[in-house]
Amino acid sequence: MSISKKEIESSVKDKELIEIRRKEIVNAAVDLFVRKGFHRTTIREIAQKFGMSVGTLYEYIRTKEDILILVCDYINSTVRMRVKPSVEITKDSAQSLKNAIEIYYRIIDELQDYIIFLYQETKSLSHENRKYIFKSEEDMTRIFKNILTHGVEQGSFKIDEKNILLTAHNIMVLGQMWAFRRWALQKNYTLDRYIETQSKSILDQITKH
Amino acid sequence: MSISKKEIESSVKDKELIEIRRKEIVNAAVDLFVRKGFHRTTIREIAQKFGMSVGTLYEYIRTKEDILILVCDYINSTVRMRVKPSVEITKDSAQSLKNAIEIYYRIIDELQDYIIFLYQETKSLSHENRKYIFKSEEDMTRIFKNILTHGVEQGSFKIDEKNILLTAHNIMVLGQMWAFRRWALQKNYTLDRYIETQSKSILDQITKH
DNA sequence: AATAGGACTGAACGATCGTTCAGTTTATCA
DNA sequence: TGATAAACTGAACGATCGTTCAGTCCTATT
Numbered sequence: 522m523s524i525s526k527k528e529i530e531s532s533v534k535d536k537e538l539i540e541i542r543r544k545e546i547v548n549a550a551v552d553l554f555v556r557k558g559f560h561r562t563t564i565r566e567i568a569q570k571f572g573m574s575v576g577t578l579y580e581y582i583r584t585k586e587d588i589l590i591l592v593c594d595y596i597n598s599t600v601r602m603r604v605k606p607s608v609e610i611t612k613d614s615a616q617s618l619k620n621a622i623e624i625y626y627r628i629i630d631e632l633q634d635y636i637i638f639l640y641q642e643t644k645s646l647s648h649e650n651r652k653y654i655f656k657s658e659e660d661m662t663r664i665f666k667n668i669l670t671h672g673v674e675q676g677s678f679k680i681d682e683k684n685i686l687l688t689a690h691n692i693m694v695l696g697q698m699w700a701f702r703r704w705a706l707q708k709n710y711t712l713d714r715y716i717e718t719q720s721k722s723i724l725d726q727i728t729k730h
Numbered sequence: 731m732s733i734s735k736k737e738i739e740s741s742v743k744d745k746e747l748i749e750i751r752r753k754e755i756v757n758a759a760v761d762l763f764v765r766k767g768f769h770r771t772t773i774r775e776i777a778q779k780f781g782m783s784v785g786t787l788y789e790y791i792r793t794k795e796d797i798l799i800l801v802c803d804y805i806n807s808t809v810r811m812r813v814k815p816s817v818e819i820t821k822d823s824a825q826s827l828k829n830a831i832e833i834y835y836r837i838i839d840e841l842q843d844y845i846i847f848l849y850q851e852t853k854s855l856s857h858e859n860r861k862y863i864f865k866s867e868e869d870m871t872r873i874f875k876n877i878l879t880h881g882v883e884q885g886s887f888k889i890d891e892k893n894i895l896l897t898a899h900n901i902m903v904l905g906q907m908w909a910f911r912r913w914a915l916q917k918n919y920t921l922d923r924y925i926e927t928q929s930k931s932i933l934d935q936i937t938k939h
Numbered sequence: 940a941a942t943a944g945g946a947c948t949g950a951a952c953g954a955t956c957g958t959t960c961a962g963t964t965t966a967t968c969a
Numbered sequence: 970t971g972a973t974a975a976a977c978t979g980a981a982c983g984a985t986c987g988t989t990c991a992g993t994c995c996t997a998t999t
Binding site for chain 1: 849854864867911928931
């Protein structure tokens with residue numbers, strides 16, 4: 522599924538073992554990265570945390586950046602894998618959108634440390650790999666875009682054709698904001714209230730009055 | 731004005747010279763930081779760029795993080811100094827808000843590299859200094875909050891008391907999004923269109939129908 | 940049991956970089 | 970003009986860290 526996993530070379534032959542070890546690496550690295558940041562985390566720490574030597578670690582990756590790719594990829598696909606199956610496009614477009622927003626925002630709340638990490642460390646990736654992260658985010662945007670387009674087509678929503686994409690981005694950013702502005706928001710609002718308020722104002726905005 | 735400048739110690743006695751040198755340091759550092767990131771930029775590069783030796787640089791700061799504080803502070807106060815005097819609370823609240831949004835969004839467009847930098851490197855600051863950055867962002871939020879509150883009081887806007895703060899945050903994040911989602915937005919919209927669309931939808935949402 | 944090769948180990952390497960400090964230059968003022 | 974202190978210099982220090990590789994361990998095959 523994920524592109525990067527296929528592209529990162531390894532000196533180990535056993536494909537299955539590569540999968541197992543890389544999962545261990547990601548599990549160890551994701552906590553350290555989120556807690557200390559990419560640059561402050563050392564290869565030694567990661568190796569120690571999943572109980573292997575530095576040398577072995579380097580049998581499964583080429584560089585430290587490879588680990589960052591694996592981690593970013595893991596976070597992205599975790600979010601996507603949990604949103605996608607829960608989202609359904611029904612006849613009641615307003616309800617579909619409301620559901621999708623709620624699911625997405627709750628996952629952001631749950632994975633807020635990871636979301637913030639993605640925002641902050643994307644720049645540590647090479648140009649090539651950064652493009653991959655953006656592509657992944659565009660996949661998520663498309664989910665909301667589809668719901669919106671469907672709602673417009675069947676007459677539930679009233680959005681200028683050209684603004685559908687923008688609305689999809691707004692929905693996503695207003696969710697992610699719950700994570701990266703938590704220092705201000707989470708003192709003043711509960712998650713439930715936040716979801717309710719934001720989704721109400723989004724729906725108000727696009728529903729025919 | 732800025733807290734940090736007073737708090738960073740220096741071995742140099744001449745207060746005026748400190749100001750001058752620190753401005754040189756910030757000017758040199760801001761470009762390098764924005765282009766290469768904080769961790770990838772070396773003290774040597776900064777010193778070389780403003781034409782002084784590493785030793786001299788260390789007469790004006792204590793650690794590398796001090797430079798980061800100076801730079802973050804510089805970016806924040808630049809934005810604030812340019813927004814604050816241009817914003818005025820008039821009788822026409824809707825127009826006041828529209829103006830404030832336009833001014834803020836245009837500055838974000840102009841300083842987008844700096845805004846992204848702030849988002850990404852805040853985490854490299856110590857807890858103490860991060861709080862300072864958040865406080866600075868709250869100052870900006872207050873500008874919008876005041877306009878909104880004023881509009882509600884005189885009956886132009888209809889916002890639940892408890893949601894005024896949230897609306898202010900929404901306005902700011904939808905602006906900052908122009909910078910940190912430029913990979914998607916700036917291909918599809920012009921700044922003028924972006925400002926128009928976003929401010930229209932914000933105003934629609936809070937204006938009594 | 941012998942052997943081959945895949946998987947693993949961690950000490951060592953080399954490069955980088957923040958920071959310091961002994962010494963030099965410059966400016967000030969008696 | 971000479972003395973004093975502030976300002977400046979950059980080589981050197983010490984610590985860190987990504988990466989490598991010569992050698993060991995383990996497992997499967999004959």
